[in-house]
Amino acid sequence: MGVAVEEILKLPVLEQAKVQTKLFERQVEWISVIETPVENFVRNNEFVLSTGVGCANDVLALEEYVEDVIRSEASVLAFATGRHIYKIPDRIVQVAEENNLVVMEIPWEIRFGDILQEVLRLISEEKRQEQQRTEEIRQELINCVLNGKGLQEITAIIYNNTGIPAAISDHNKQIRANQHFNRYLIDVLNGNDSTEEATLLETDLDSDHPLCHFIETYGIGDERCYQLTILSNYKKQGYLLFQPGQEGELTWVNLHIIEHALTACALYFVKENAIEMTEIRLKDNFLLELAKRDMDMDRTLLSKAQLLGYDLEKPYICLVGHIRFVQPEDNLPSSTTHSVASSSMNSRNYYIQKEVTHAGDALNRRTMTTFDEGEVIVYLESDRPDYEETANQFLDLIERRLHELLKGITISWGISCHKGGYKVFHKSYEEAGTALKIGQQHEEGERTFFSDTRMNRLLMALSHEEEIGVIVRDTLEKLIEYDQKRQTELIHTFMVYNKYNSNVSQAARALNLHRQSLLHRLRNIEHLTGLSLLDADDLFLLELSVRLWLLKKVEK
Structure with missing residues (x-):
């Protein structure tokens, strides 16, 4: 982003300048004095000052010089007239207009040094304002996260300040926020639409902004959209998608804003993960204490459970599972199947927790789950006295899906529904643990109900x-x-x-x-x-x- 030509013409030092072409909407990012030959000394969006020396009385040489300036994609060409050139020929003006180059005449007595000083001051002021604006947007994005706002507000800030549609997805490619981004393109990118396919293209953005090295470009039919990966501690958190209407919209300022938005997204996911981990730890500690201590079910405990999303007023079956690996990693049949032996405990527990929740939802029953030293402890809402059938249906659902996801995992279960039925979490945990120990005498992967262990308990x-x-x-x-x-x-x-x-x-x-x-x-x-x-x-x-x-x- 530079300074508009119209703004430069308002400078007092250029009051006597005469524009010979149409006043095209061009930006000026730099100013220099260049005579023939031009070669590669002029850059894009540059304001070029020249005396025309070497081209006096030679229209062809002057035309060749102007064409060199046009090829460099400069914005303005200003000739000092009165010494070497007295008037710019009409054919030169026509060539400049055909290529959107602003050509003007400046009286010879105006010093180039004065013009350089004023234009550079204006460019510097514009850059300072741009930096201040992007810094304000950066602070707005960070405050957006710190003040408890979400990803939708981040995409709104991107769109309001750049006019570029944007969307944010998590690492599972679930869209979490969308601001005017084409939903069809999202479905294609995520593989949810079989009628079209997204093609990864070589990024050819006309910018030297450092962010461009990390932008992925996707072609979908005649459309193009861009994607940035949101990283935190080298871990993929999600994706920032954006689709400028024109390539020219990806200016340095807009790329800076997108870069700041990327940082804000990473901060948001870190904060979200921290909150989620804190909630998980609170739930784990609460359930472990509920299982391993004989606690009074008073109003305080019931309220604490309610805050964590648990209802202790229901009857629950207690299931205690011992997790074991039985299949070596090199026997895995598919790359899509996760090796439990090589995966972390957190990853393993995540899949078990997910399947417990899924099975509970399928049976329309509440579940409470925690893990402790190689064991999984589950409380499943029950309808006594048919708790054995409910427990078997529940475990059938879990194990069928788990064995597809995690090859090599075997879980032995001890199951109890204490006679009291309600608010007997510690007693039912002890009974389920006893049933598990007894069942492990026979074979891994067994389900042992406490009610079937009378002989063993006698022994x-x-x-x-x-x-x-x-x-x-x-x-x-x-x-x-x-x-x-x-x-x-x-x-x-x-x-x-x-x-x-x-x-x-x-x-x-x-x-x-x-x-x-x-x-x-x-x-x-x-x-x-x-x-x-x-x-x-x-x-x-x-x-x-x-x-x-x-x-x-x-x-x-």
Whole structure:
């Protein structure tokens, strides 16, 4: 952005100047004195002063000189008349008008130095005003964010000060603000319209502004639009889209405004992320305290929950899940699938949280979720007494989508809906945790309901008796040592054998063993324990001892 020719002509030093062409709407960004040859000494939008020396009485030489000035895209050519040139020929005026070059005559007695001084002062004043204006806009944009306003206000400031339509999207390309930007172009850019395709073009903006190096240019049919990536701490936060009506609208001043808007957008997203993270931490701490402490459900606690968006007046199922990775990264089938093992815990938790919310919405039930040391704790609104069916529907929805998004993740679940139903968050968490521990004896990925664990809980109570602990140790000590030293699975073999009611053929198939190999293992078990697998009392003692030992392992 420079000074309009009309403004320069109002300077007292140019009162006697005579414009020989039409007064075209041109801007002047610099002024210089140039004689022939011009070569590359004149730049775009320059005010050129000349005496015409070397062109006196040679119209062709003068015309060639003027054409060189035109090719340099200067705005004004002023000749000092009265010494070398007395009058600008009509053919020169015609050539200048055809190329939108303002040509004027200045009396010889006016010093070029005086003209240079006044024009440069005017240009400097214009630049100072431009800098002051862009600084005011920069401050307005920053204050817009600091005062709690949003992205829509940022796009409004861009449009009001530049006249350029603008839009802002987040990193998921969801439009968060739009100020007269063509919605169809946004849909094409985001791949939401299959009738057209956006083509990334080489940016050819006629500007040396530093911001141009970061602008992406997209062609959509006959339209062009521009995109800047919003970054904060080298992390992509979103995109700033803008579409000038004409390329000339992307002046230095307008590019400065867009640059300041980009900074304001980054600040906004940082602030938004900080608020979101603070809210997440508050919710996490609240739910962990609710689960792990037996708290009085007084008015203060209920009000605090309400502020965080929770309603504790409803009955809830408690689900405690243990998260585990079971598939190595190099076995992933698709580049679109996320490797849990290589992703951060925050990223993993984000996907789990997202699917919990999605499943709750699908079942039209409230959910409350938090994470703690490899566990996910979920409270799901329930309709007792059919809580088991509700929990299974809920987990089916979560696991089906999670296994598509995160290959290699397995979650074992413990589930409880305490008999009290209402306001028993700590008790239901303890019950769900107990059910999870018991379920982990068998297989990863199991769902264990607390109501189905009566036998195991009875055994857990027995396992704490000192005398019973001695009996278990005496019964299994040699068997455990043998398994550890030789890396065998005699205890597992016994559990499978017992599961199939001492049917050797079925147990051998389940263990993928030859019948004789299984019989050999069973004889080893009898030898190491001194018990007979054909004696009902011995069989019961061995089974009870193994189950109590496994429960102890889980508790540790």
